[in-house]
Amino acid sequence: xxxxxxxxxxxxxxxxxxxxxxxxxxxxxxxxxxxxxxxxxxxxxxxxxxxxxxxxxxxxxxxxxxxxxxxxxxxxxxxxxxxxxxxxxxxxxxxxxxxxxxxxxxxxxxxxxxxxxxxxxxxxxxxxxxxxxxxxxxxxxxxxxxxxxxxxxxxxxxxxxxxxxxxxxxxxxxxxxxxxxxxxxxxxxxxxxxxxxxxxxxxxxxxxxxxxxxxxxxxxx
Amino acid sequence: xxxxxxxxxxxxxxxxxxxxxxxxxxxxxxxxxxxxxxxxxxxxxxxxxxxxxxxxxxxxxxxxxxxxxxxxxxxxxxxxxxxxxxxxxxxxxxxxxxxxxxxxxxxxxxxxxxxxxxxxxxxxxxxxxxxxxxxxxxxxxxxxxxxxxxxxxxxxxxxxxxxxxxxxxxxxxxxxxxxxxxxxxxxxxxxxxxxxxxxxxxxxxxxxxxxxxxxxxxxxxxxxxxxxxxxxxxxxxxxxxxxxxxxxxxxxxxxxxxxxxxxxxxx
Numbered sequence: 001x002x003x004x005x006x007x008x009x010x011x012x013x014x015x016x017x018x019x020x021x022x023x024x025x026x027x028x029x030x031x032x033x034x035x036x037x038x039x040x041x042x043x044x045x046x047x048x049x050x051x052x053x054x055x056x057x058x059x060x061x062x063x064x065x066x067x068x069x070x071x072x073x074x075x076x077x078x079x080x081x082x083x084x085x086x087x088x089x090x091x092x093x094x095x096x097x098x099x100x101x102x103x104x105x106x107x108x109x110x111x112x113x114x115x116x117x118x119x120x121x122x123x124x125x126x127x128x129x130x131x132x133x134x135x136x137x138x139x140x141x142x143x144x145x146x147x148x149x150x151x152x153x154x155x156x157x158x159x160x161x162x163x164x165x166x167x168x169x170x171x172x173x174x175x176x177x178x179x180x181x182x183x184x185x186x187x188x189x190x191x192x193x194x195x196x197x198x199x200x201x202x203x204x205x206x207x208x209x210x211x212x213x214x215x216x217x218x219x220x221x
Numbered sequence: 222x223x224x225x226x227x228x229x230x231x232x233x234x235x236x237x238x239x240x241x242x243x244x245x246x247x248x249x250x251x252x253x254x255x256x257x258x259x260x261x262x263x264x265x266x267x268x269x270x271x272x273x274x275x276x277x278x279x280x281x282x283x284x285x286x287x288x289x290x291x292x293x294x295x296x297x298x299x300x301x302x303x304x305x306x307x308x309x310x311x312x313x314x315x316x317x318x319x320x321x322x323x324x325x326x327x328x329x330x331x332x333x334x335x336x337x338x339x340x341x342x343x344x345x346x347x348x349x350x351x352x353x354x355x356x357x358x359x360x361x362x363x364x365x366x367x368x369x370x371x372x373x374x375x376x377x378x379x380x381x382x383x384x385x386x387x388x389x390x391x392x393x394x395x396x397x398x399x400x401x402x403x404x405x406x407x408x409x410x411x412x413x414x415x416x417x418x419x420x421x422x423x424x425x426x427x428x429x430x431x432x433x434x435x436x437x438x439x440x441x442x443x444x445x446x447x448x449x450x451x452x453x454x455x456x457x458x459x460x461x462x463x464x465x466x467x468x469x470x471x472x473x474x475x476x477x478x479x480x481x482x483x484x485x486x487x488x
Contacts, residue, residue, distance in 0.1 A: 074317075074318050078310070078314060081286070081307075
């Protein structure tokens with residue numbers, strides 16, 4: 001794919017989506033790992049539960065993603081020891097941004113979406129680029145299928161403009177089941193046209209009762 | 222008589238082959254508040270007695286979780302203990318990061334001992350003035366180690382350190398042979414009884430001791446290292462006291478026997 005002899009990255013494909021609700025957050029990612037036009041495995045998780053209310057989904061280069069997730073998990077454990085509590089989602093969001101920027105001149109090839117509940121119990125989603133620029137939003141998609149999914153989410157989730165006053169919440173008024181159904185639909189659509197997305201969809205839902213996981217089959221071609 | 226000449230530096234031996242600074246560091250451990258550790262074949266328990274510096278202050282924390290599978294309790298210069306705890310936590314995290322596996326307890330005790338040894342062989346350092354009881358669970362079962370300021374470490378079935386620990390040790394020496402078969406509840410009870418021996422008459426309550434337990438429960442899953450809730454401790458203490466009072470009532474002869482048993486420990 002690349003003519004440079006020193007190209008150390010590869011894109012293992014895949015798509016990640018997260019949607020924040022009033023008291024829940026849905027984080028989803030497909031489970032296909034590819035390289036070039038080949039599939040490496042149909043059963044690889046891109047999701048990492050960093051804290052009890054904080055879940056990270058990343059797509060991109062799997063080697064960098066694994067290293068990034070391990071790094072953050074170790075930092076979270078250190079935080080737990082020092083502060084006697086688990087890291088909140090906004091705190092982890094800042095830590096992820098700093099960790100990514102730390103490698104500004106040899107980046108983690110990882111496109112991240114962080115989702116969970118903030119300290120007030122409201123859903124939050126943070127979306128990143130490869131070097132740590134981040135923003136809190138009500139929903140986001142990253143990865144090879146993101147260009148197919150994002151416009152649909154924009155249409156369905158009717159996010160108010162950030163220019164409006166008074167400032168309005170970006171979180172969706174949809175219920176948890178409606179949000180999950182929307183996620184399933186957008187992934188089904190992305191699977192149709194994106195060759196790197198498919199096989200299975202892993203959905204993680206975080207709410208005040210805890211965290212639960214669901215698996216849905218997607219097209220395997 | 223010659224102690225004063227050879228005790229300025231930790232790098233000076235005495236003519237009798239002793240390093241006095243190291244021994245003074247071990248004295249610091251003996252002056253600290255008592256701490257007790259016990260092991261069965263499934264669980265390890267640590268109990269520390271909480272001595273507040275004054276009536277107005279809160280007590281010093283002496284039991285810390287180092288990782289899910291291991292924790293420490295210490296006696297002596299508690300500030301040194303805190304710093305060593307941070308070191309142990311880092312070691313566990315780094316090991317798990319590199320090897321995706323828990324650091325075995327013996328290796329952790331070894332790393333701590335090596336760190337302590339360094340301070341006994343540098344002229345610009347001083348030994349850590351704290352003794353640590355390291356209790357943890359790994360693939361080979363639960364373990365209890367005692368780490369000295371000298372850099373030595375030993376594995377124990379049960380041990381007590383700190384002031385008036387001899388009373389606790391005597392109690393443990395009588396009972397330790399049965400520990401392997403104990404349930405976690407019995408282990409906590411005996412640990413509390415051991416700490417009670419060091420209190421010298423003062424009443425044992427859930428506010429003057431801290432208990433932590435780690436182990437493997439019957440179905441094979443590991444119970445992570447955690448400090449036991451004060452309510453549960455108070456319930457256990459209450460049941461211990463009820464058990465003590467009940468058999469004493471029917472016969473005063475029994476009470477006298479218990480009295481003669483207790484006398485040596487009071488000294």
